[in-house]
Amino acid sequence: MGDILEVEGLSFKYSDAPRNAVSGFNLAIPEGEIVVLAGPSGCGKSTLLRTVNGLIPHMYGGEYSGDVRVGGSSVKGSNMRDLAQSVGFLFQNPENQIFMFTVERDVAFGLENLGVPRNEMRARVDEALGLLRIGDLAQRAPHELSDGQKQRVALAGVLAMRPKLVILDEPTSLLDPRTASELVALVVRLRKELGTTFVVVEHRLDLLMGVADRLVVMEGGKKVAEGTPKDVLFGEEVGTHGVAVPAVTRVQKMLAGEEGVGVERLLTPSELAAAVEGREI
Amino acid sequence: MIEFRDVTFVHQNGVKALDGVSLKVGTGEVVAVVGENGAGKTTLVKHVTGLLKPESGSVIVDGVDTRDASTAQLSRKVGVAFQNPDHQLFSETVEEEMSFALKNFGFSEDVVHNRVTWGLELFGLEEYRKSSPLVLSGGEKKRLTLACILAWDPQVVIFDEPTVGQDAIQKEKLAGTIQMLTSTGKTILVVSHDIEFLWPIQPRVVVMKGGRVVGDGPSTDIMQDRELLGSARVAQPQLVELYQEFRRRPRAPFIHPLDAKRWVEEGLRA
Amino acid sequence: MMWLSGGFIFRRGESFYHRLDPRTKLLNSLLMFVTSLLARSVFEMVLVIAFMVGLSAGATVLMRVARTMTFTALFSGFIFVVNIAFTRNLDTSLLYAIRFIAIVVSTSLFFITTSPDELEQVMRMFRLPRDVVFAFVTAVRFIPVMMLDTIQIMDAQKSRGLELEKGNLIRRARNMIPILIPLVVNSVVRSGELAEAMESRAYGAVPRPTTLMAYKARMTDIGVALAAVALFAVAAYSFYFVIPVRFP
Numbered sequence: 044m045g046d047i048l049e050v051e052g053l054s055f056k057y058s059d060a061p062r063n064a065v066s067g068f069n070l071a072i073p074e075g076e077i078v079v080l081a082g083p084s085g086c087g088k089s090t091l092l093r094t095v096n097g098l099i100p101h102m103y104g105g106e107y108s109g110d111v112r113v114g115g116s117s118v119k120g121s122n123m124r125d126l127a128q129s130v131g132f133l134f135q136n137p138e139n140q141i142f143m144f145t146v147e148r149d150v151a152f153g154l155e156n157l158g159v160p161r162n163e164m165r166a167r168v169d170e171a172l173g174l175l176r177i178g179d180l181a182q183r184a185p186h187e188l189s190d191g192q193k194q195r196v197a198l199a200g201v202l203a204m205r206p207k208l209v210i211l212d213e214p215t216s217l218l219d220p221r222t223a224s225e226l227v228a229l230v231v232r233l234r235k236e237l238g239t240t241f242v243v244v245e246h247r248l249d250l251l252m253g254v255a256d257r258l259v260v261m262e263g264g265k266k267v268a269e270g271t272p273k274d275v276l277f278g279e280e281v282g283t284h285g286v287a288v289p290a291v292t293r294v295q296k297m298l299a300g301e302e303g304v305g306v307e308r309l310l311t312p313s314e315l316a317a318a319v320e321g322r323e324i
Numbered sequence: 325m326i327e328f329r330d331v332t333f334v335h336q337n338g339v340k341a342l343d344g345v346s347l348k349v350g351t352g353e354v355v356a357v358v359g360e361n362g363a364g365k366t367t368l369v370k371h372v373t374g375l376l377k378p379e380s381g382s383v384i385v386d387g388v389d390t391r392d393a394s395t396a397q398l399s400r401k402v403g404v405a406f407q408n409p410d411h412q413l414f415s416e417t418v419e420e421e422m423s424f425a426l427k428n429f430g431f432s433e434d435v436v437h438n439r440v441t442w443g444l445e446l447f448g449l450e451e452y453r454k455s456s457p458l459v460l461s462g463g464e465k466k467r468l469t470l471a472c473i474l475a476w477d478p479q480v481v482i483f484d485e486p487t488v489g490q491d492a493i494q495k496e497k498l499a500g501t502i503q504m505l506t507s508t509g510k511t512i513l514v515v516s517h518d519i520e521f522l523w524p525i526q527p528r529v530v531v532m533k534g535g536r537v538v539g540d541g542p543s544t545d546i547m548q549d550r551e552l553l554g555s556a557r558v559a560q561p562q563l564v565e566l567y568q569e570f571r572r573r574p575r576a577p578f579i580h581p582l583d584a585k586r587w588v589e590e591g592l593r594a
Numbered sequence: 595m596m597w598l599s600g601g602f603i604f605r606r607g608e609s610f611y612h613r614l615d616p617r618t619k620l621l622n623s624l625l626m627f628v629t630s631l632l633a634r635s636v637f638e639m640v641l642v643i644a645f646m647v648g649l650s651a652g653a654t655v656l657m658r659v660a661r662t663m664t665f666t667a668l669f670s671g672f673i674f675v676v677n678i679a680f681t682r683n684l685d686t687s688l689l690y691a692i693r694f695i696a697i698v699v700s701t702s703l704f705f706i707t708t709s710p711d712e713l714e715q716v717m718r719m720f721r722l723p724r725d726v727v728f729a730f731v732t733a734v735r736f737i738p739v740m741m742l743d744t745i746q747i748m749d750a751q752k753s754r755g756l757e758l759e760k761g762n763l764i765r766r767a768r769n770m771i772p773i774l775i776p777l778v779v780n781s782v783v784r785s786g787e788l789a790e791a792m793e794s795r796a797y798g799a800v801p802r803p804t805t806l807m808a809y810k811a812r813m814t815d816i817g818v819a820l821a822a823v824a825l826f827a828v829a830a831y832s833f834y835f836v837i838p839v840r841f842p
């Protein structure tokens with residue numbers, strides 16, 4: 044499979060900003076991966092994401108150089124109508140992306156905007172509701188939903204457009220840990236069932252490290268590390284880039300000197316305990 | 325310092341947010357309140373500041389029944405750092421923002437000036453004294469709201485979901501602030517579902533579920549109680565989980581229970 | 595204010611009336627409104643009210659409509675007294691008093707049984723510009739959200755020693771500043787985020803968006819519409835052709 048997302052030498056400066064929000068950025072993401080994008084606040088993550096779904100440069104002006112391609116076609120040269128169908132964007136606050144008064148109308152929002160005929164729309168809305176297992180919420184009003192449910196409704200609205208690439212911008216920041224891990228499990232299932240590529244911005248790495256194929260770390264608008272989660276988190280300098288290394292990984296790193304312990308990938312607590320069973324520490 | 329005596333509170337929509345809550349927090353204690361969204365954590369906090377009054381039972385803060393005092397009177401003793409700084413910042417300058425509460429509480433001009441300077445220095449915000457609070461970054465806004473509270477020196481400081489939207493560096497600074505406050509003898513309440521953030525602080529942990537207190541004890545005890553945490557839908561800190569995994573296996577390297585803390589601390593520093 | 599909000603705010607229902615095509619509900623309420631204006635005898639007014647009370651019962655909102663009618667009756671009592679004082683005509687005064695109740699009930703019946711979603715559909719059917727319709731939708735959609743924001747802001751400021759109820763009128767007005775500014779700032783931030791989310795979901799991609807909702811005229815729609823038209827016809831006929839009997 045080819046690369047669904049290609050970023051080449053991308054630099055962007057907002058028109059009223061003193062310096063580049065993203066500079067000289069390169070990235071290639073193969074189709075079907077779960078990619079985690081991490082880095083401190085203000086490192087340019089949000090800007091980068093907005094160049095992928097076209098809000099930059101189609102909505103925000105500024106100095107743009109380099110190229111971003113989704114599924115082979117340039118974002119700059121596409122219109123928002125096409126981009127909305129190839130890239131889904133789940134924003135941080137689900138409240139501000141639910142527009143209609145019932146869940147099913149909201150899931151249909153994007154399809155209505157595209158002028159999809161009613162019968163096809165009905166089928167795609169039902170499919171999206173089914174994927175997220177929220178069919179029973181179809182007639183609810185937004186203010187009758189919990190935060191976790193709102194998140195799912197917003198994601199259903201995104202998936203109804205059948206995007207190949209879905210961006211999740213800090214999807215768990217408002218959720219409690221259990222609801223957050225349910226969301227992560229959902230992402231894994233959707234990738235398996237639909238083959239969708241996910242780019243996830245997340246501060247809570249402990250949630251995602253077990254399922255991510257790739258971890259990209261940004262700082263000051265630049266990419267400072269990229270690789271498998273294990274390679275990046277075992278790297279010497281990652282802690283200095285404002286990325287919190289999960290506790291288990293820190294212990295795994297401590298024990299990594301022992302031969303055979305966690306040399307290939309990141310381990311969960313029980314895997315790590317099993318790996319050192321019978322050894323001297 | 326804070327005492328809940330069999331407090332029950334029902335919201336307008338009929339949801340029983342607090343259901344017979346009894347809780348005593350002593351002066352200088354650090355208490356974390358954990359539980360899933362909707363467990364009643366925020367309602368609990370609002371009872372301490374008198375924003376909500378108990379339907380039955382009573383809440384006593386520093387010897388005063390909250391029903392006999394206004395929120396303004398109680399807030400002199402209790403400072404709350406709410407989740408979203410944008411819900412309170414309104415002044416033209418950072419300096420004025422900080423003076424707001426101090427003036428409400430009737431401090432004199434020079435006390436206000438001194439306290440503002442002290443707060444800005446403590447949180448590294450001096451350079452913004454004359455700028456608008458709205459130009460600050462998310463982390464800086466959070467620190468400013470904390471500075472605003474500490475400026476009037478309340479005896480109790482409450483943090484409502486302090487880590488939401490904060491990155492690793494900001495979280496570390498926050499943990500530092502909480503640790504600093506404990507050393508000044510303040511009573512601290514942290515409402516949070518960020519277990520990884522709470523673990524190194526080692527607070528007393530109160531677990532809430534469906535408006536009830538279902539667990540209460542030191543971090544090391546509560547965080548090892550998988551059954552309790554599971555039923556309240558609270559996650560377990562990774563290090564505790566790891567520690568338990570090691571202890572569960574007969575052939576795993578032997579770890580003395582007393583070593584747990586040291587082991588975990590070393591793990592944290594690595 | 596309570597009777598006003600109670601009498602005009604939509605609550606979900608499962609009755610035959612709730613399930614009518616929103617256009618039928620609009621037509622019915624409009625016709626009843628006009629019929630009330632045309633009616634020239636107390637008898638016709640009573641017919642109109644009886645019809646609407648019947649529909650309210652069918653729509654399982656009779657209690658709410660009755661409450662609205664009771665509150666409205668206070669005003670109509672006033673209208674009655676003023677009229678009788680000036681015209682000394684019992685019939686006309688009674689007619690005006692009942693007419694006021696009928697007008698309020700006809701509007702109320704529409705709003706308490708028509709969801710915001712259906713209102714949006716009606717606006718679309720009338721070919722209002724998409725942006726106008728969407729502005730309406732967003733305004734209504736975010737009322738509960740803004741109310742929650744306001745509560746949180748008030749809580750935050752009260753916790754910093756702000757006393758809203760203190761002082762004279764000017765002082766009280768000034769006390770609102772710490773509430774209003776964050777509210778405005780939050781709304782601006784929110785509308786920015788909404789705009790991004792709209793763009794990302796192809797808002798404005800085609801000039802005539804489709805809709806998920808399907809409306810077909812059913813027997814109940816036809817029945818209600820016919821009854822309403824009949825009532826209207828009676829009133830219109832007597833308005834134009836029947837000289838009302840006047841009591842000396």
